[in-house]
Amino acid sequence: MIRAQSVTKRFGRVEAVSGVSFDLEQGRSIALWGSNGAGKTTLIRCLLGVIRFKGRVEIGGASVRRRGRHARAMIGYVPQELAFHDDARLGAAMLFFARLRGVSRTRAAESLAVVGLSGHERKRVRDLSGGMKQRLALAVALLSDPPLIILDEPTSNLDAAGRGEVVETLQRLRQAGKTLLFASHRPDEVISLADRVLVMERGEVVRDTTPVDLWPTEKPVQVVRLYLTMASESAAAAVLREAGHAVHLNGHGLCVAVPRDRKAEPIAALARQEIEVRDIEVLDDVEIPEVKR
Amino acid sequence: MSSVATNSTPLGIGRVPVPSRLSGTVRFAQREFRDAIASKWFLLYTIAFTVLAVGVSFLSLSGVGSHGFAGFGRTTAGLLNLIMLVVPLMALTAGAGTIAGERERGTLLYLLAQPVSRTQVLFGKYIGLAASLVCSLCIGFGVSAGVLAWRAGGVGVGAFAMLVAFTALLALAMLSVGVLISVVSRRTTVATGLAMFAWLALVFVSDLGLMASSIVFKLRVQEIFALAAINPLQSFKMAVIVNMNASLDVLGPVGAYASHILGAGLPWILTASLTAWAVLPLGLAALLFARRGSV
Numbered sequence: 001m002i003r004a005q006s007v008t009k010r011f012g013r014v015e016a017v018s019g020v021s022f023d024l025e026q027g028r029s030i031a032l033w034g035s036n037g038a039g040k041t042t043l044i045r046c047l048l049g050v051i052r053f054k055g056r057v058e059i060g061g062a063s064v065r066r067r068g069r070h071a072r073a074m075i076g077y078v079p080q081e082l083a084f085h086d087d088a089r090l091g092a093a094m095l096f097f098a099r100l101r102g103v104s105r106t107r108a109a110e111s112l113a114v115v116g117l118s119g120h121e122r123k124r125v126r127d128l129s130g131g132m133k134q135r136l137a138l139a140v141a142l143l144s145d146p147p148l149i150i151l152d153e154p155t156s157n158l159d160a161a162g163r164g165e166v167v168e169t170l171q172r173l174r175q176a177g178k179t180l181l182f183a184s185h186r187p188d189e190v191i192s193l194a195d196r197v198l199v200m201e202r203g204e205v206v207r208d209t210t211p212v213d214l215w216p217t218e219k220p221v222q223v224v225r226l227y228l229t230m231a232s233e234s235a236a237a238a239v240l241r242e243a244g245h246a247v248h249l250n251g252h253g254l255c256v257a258v259p260r261d262r263k264a265e266p267i268a269a270l271a272r273q274e275i276e277v278r279d280i281e282v283l284d285d286v287e288i289p290e291v292k293r
Numbered sequence: 294m295s296s297v298a299t300n301s302t303p304l305g306i307g308r309v310p311v312p313s314r315l316s317g318t319v320r321f322a323q324r325e326f327r328d329a330i331a332s333k334w335f336l337l338y339t340i341a342f343t344v345l346a347v348g349v350s351f352l353s354l355s356g357v358g359s360h361g362f363a364g365f366g367r368t369t370a371g372l373l374n375l376i377m378l379v380v381p382l383m384a385l386t387a388g389a390g391t392i393a394g395e396r397e398r399g400t401l402l403y404l405l406a407q408p409v410s411r412t413q414v415l416f417g418k419y420i421g422l423a424a425s426l427v428c429s430l431c432i433g434f435g436v437s438a439g440v441l442a443w444r445a446g447g448v449g450v451g452a453f454a455m456l457v458a459f460t461a462l463l464a465l466a467m468l469s470v471g472v473l474i475s476v477v478s479r480r481t482t483v484a485t486g487l488a489m490f491a492w493l494a495l496v497f498v499s500d501l502g503l504m505a506s507s508i509v510f511k512l513r514v515q516e517i518f519a520l521a522a523i524n525p526l527q528s529f530k531m532a533v534i535v536n537m538n539a540s541l542d543v544l545g546p547v548g549a550y551a552s553h554i555l556g557a558g559l560p561w562i563l564t565a566s567l568t569a570w571a572v573l574p575l576g577l578a579a580l581l582f583a584r585r586g587s588v
Contacts, residue, residue, distance in 0.1 A: 011587070045588070050405040052586040073311040073408035083403035085328070100320045100407050102310035144309050 001026040001148055001179040007046050007055035009039075009203075016042040017053070018203040024196075026147060029180035031190040033214070034200035035249035040183035041080075043200070044152050047181070048077060059148060073101070076141025078151040082133035084125045090136060091121030094143075101144040111139040115169065131162030138169060149173060151182035155189065167192055187215060187223060187246065187257045215246050215257050222260050225253040226267070227279040236275050243269045253281070317409040321417020322424070329387070329425035338383045342433040349375050350437045354444045368441060369456055373533060376460050377526050381467040382492050384426055388471020389488035391418045392582070393478045402588045411583045419472055419575060426464045431457065455536050459567070463529045466570035467495075473578040476585075499524050514550045521547065522563060525570040532563035 002024040009017040017039045024030050032040040046053040049064030049071060057064045059071040084093050090112075098108035112118050115135040120128070128136065134154060141149055151170075155163040163186075170193055174180060184190050190197055191211045199207035199214070207214075215221060228236050233249055240247045245266055246257040256266045267277050312320075329335050353368040392415070395401040404414055434457050441453075471488055478484035503524075507517050521527040531551070551559055 045402070048406045050402060050588055052584075069314075069317075069408045069410055070311050072406060073309045075406070077403070077406040079403055079406075081399070083398070083400040085398070085400065087331075096320065096324055097407065100312060100317060100409065102312040102316065146309055 001028075001060060002047065002181065003056075003058040004047065005056040007043065007053055007057060009042050009046055009051065009053040016203050017046060019055070020198075020200075020203075020205050021055075022198060022205065022208065024179060024181060026179050027177050028195050029174055029182075029193055030196045030198060031194035031211075032181070032183040032200060033190060033197050033248070037202075038200040039203035040200055041152055042203075044150055044181075044183060047150060048072060048075065073144065074146050074148055076138075076143070076146040076149045078134070078137045078141050078149065078154045080153045080156055082125070082128075082137045084133075084136070086124070086126035088125050089121065090117065090123050090125060090128070093125060093136070094121070094139065097140045098143055103144050107143060111142050114142060115139045116165075129162075130157045131159070131165065134158060134162065134166060135169075138166065142173075147177075148179045148181070151180070153183050153185060156185060163189075185248065185255070187211075187221065191215065221257050222263065223283045224256050224258055224263055224266065225281040225283060226256060226270075226277050227253045227281070228270075228275065228277060232275050235273075236270055239269060239273050239275065240266050245269075255283075311408055314410070314413060317413040318417040318420070321409075321414055322420035325391070325418045325421025326424045327421075329422055330428065334387065335425060335429060338379075339429040339432050342379055342383070342429065343436050345375050345379060346372060346433040346437040347440050350440045351444065354441070368437075369452070369533070369537065372437070372456065373530055376463070377530060378496060380430070380460060380464050381495055381526065383429070384464045384467035385471040385474070385488040385492050386485060387422050387426060388419075388468040389474045389478070389484035390481055391422060391472060392475040393481045393484035394475075396479060396588065397481050405588065411585075412579050415472070415476070415579050415582050419468065422472075423465055423468055426468060427461050430460055430464060434460070452537055456533060459529055459533050459536070462564070462567045462571060463525060466525045466567055466574075469571050469573075469575040469578070473574040473581075476578045476582045495524065495526055499526070514547055515554075517547050518551050522566050525567055528563045528566040528570075532560060532567065535560045535563065 002022070004023075005021050007017055007020045008015065020039075020043055022030070032043065034040055042051070045051045046055075047057055047059070047064065049057065049068040057071075060074045062071040062074070064071040088096075094108040094112060095105060098105060098111075109118070112121070115138050117132065117135055117139060120132070125133070125136070134157070138154075141151075149170075154170075155166050158166065167189055170180065170182075174193065180193060182189075182193065194211055197207070197209050197211055197214050198205045199209065226236070233254055236254055237247045237249055240254070240256055243266070248255050258265060263282065267280065270277055349371040350368045353371045392401065395404065405411065434453070438453060470491060474487045474491065475484050478487060503517065503520055506512060506520070512520070521531070531548070535552075555562060
């Protein structure tokens with residue numbers, strides 16, 4: 001479904017994506033995992049063919065560079081934040097995208113029903129809640145029933161209930177045979193939805209692995225957010241990775257996935273290296289399902 | 294969320310509809326037109342242009358006692374200056390906001406992620422804005438024609454249609470420049486600022502610059518005419534005067550030279566100049582937009 005070869009994107013002197021190659025078969029799902037600035041969003045934009053890049057990307061056999069329209073017709077894209085005109089009414093916005101994708105008005109209504117937004121057609125986009133906006137983006141992505149859904153941190157702006165709804169819908173899409181590629185900060189989503197995980201750091205894929213290998217535990221896991229001084233975050237991440245923890249920096253502290261009964265372990269590991277932890281927060285709403293081996 | 298299935302008849306690879314190039318362009322044009330006529334700027338510009346056009350028509354006819362086409366001729370002369378001031382401002386600012394606005398709101402990326410090309414997005418938006426501008430002008434001219442018919446007892450339909458057509462061409466030319474500005478600007482404020490600068494340059498600076506250049510560099514009459522003809526506003530003014538069967542002698546030695554040397558070819562040269570202003574900046578905008586490395 002996706003074939004990416006040596007995808008490289010530079011912004012001036014910064015290489016945002018560096019020689020990324022991977023294949024994704026139809027019906028499978030892959031997660032892009034990494035801290036902010038790792039290159040996940042830029043890679044997604046390269047896959048969509050909306051920015052110029054070096055290398056080659058094919059979607060269902062169509063090159064995004066030479067046959068961009070055909071490639072994008074096979075993709076339903078859900079951005080991190082809904083990008084509709086605020087004044088637009090939900091029904092009119094859906095109809096515009098339905099016509100743009102060459103599908104009927106009936107299909108637009110069906111898509112809204114799939115994400116539970118039937119009856120809200122007269123509402124303006126600015127009046128929708130975060131969860132409703134994200135469901136609207138999902139409804140647009142599903143309009144032409146594309147075989148591939150690409151999502152850029154689809155739940156990052158949602159509360160726990162909103163996240164649950166989106167993840168549930170994505171699980172149904174997986175069962176329906178859709179191919180998924182998504183960027184996420186959340187281990188629970190990755191474990192629930194992904195067959196494979198591409199771990200990205202500084203624009204490069206440093207690991208092509210599975211959720212089971214990334215979080216090697218059979219015990220229920222929680223995510224603990226550690227607040228450190230900015231200068232020590234990178235060093236702390238290296239120490240924790242060395243100690244076998246799944247870690248990511250997301251600009252709001254250092255998130256570490258730990259077994260429920262060993263939440264203090266990362267703090268102890270950092271203390272041994274004389275790295276001070278200023279504060280700690282247990283993310284109660286992150287429920288990581290038991291990993292099936 | 295309700296049902297599980299995304300579609301009862303999955304389309305699969307190769308069966309996903311790919312809209313034609315024309316269809317995508319038309320969709321963007323329709324949306325842009327709808328958004329434009331629902332916007333505040335459209336309402337503001339339409340009201341301003343209509344009020345000014347009616348005002349100019351009314352004042353041109355009052356107190357001179359003339360009727361019919363003679364009255365219309367005087368009105369056209371008044372309207373010309375109004376058009377040269379207001380229409381470029383309307384078109385430049387409308388064009389400048391189009392791509393830069395989408396970029397700033399973050400909606401451009403989402404539009405480009407659909408099965409459309411960048412050229413379709415650009416041309417669709419241009420066509421939609423052009424249609425809304427022409428509508429706005431037609432409202433102003435329509436009301437103005439009503440005033441003329443009421444006060445002067447009639448309107449020279451051919452001459453009036455010619456004035457409307459050249460004004461529409463001027464609007465398309467200025468819109469084209471506005472869209473080019475929009476493509477190269479990352480923010481709406483920058484695009485609007487550049488559009489205002491272009492407006493000032495075209496309306497005031499180029500006229501004064503031509504006068505100053507002709508004195509300083511002792512330009513010959515044909516050089517002055519060439520410089521005037523490549524200015525879209527001067528082309529518009531000369532084209533309207535020439536097409537009203539009036540002599541360009543009213544513009545002085547340069548006008549007399551153009552009428553004498555170019556004769557019947559003059560209206561075509563001026564129309565070609567205006568058309569080039571409508572086509573070339575838009576073509577350059579499409580090229581730059583398509584080759585842009587980022588959103």
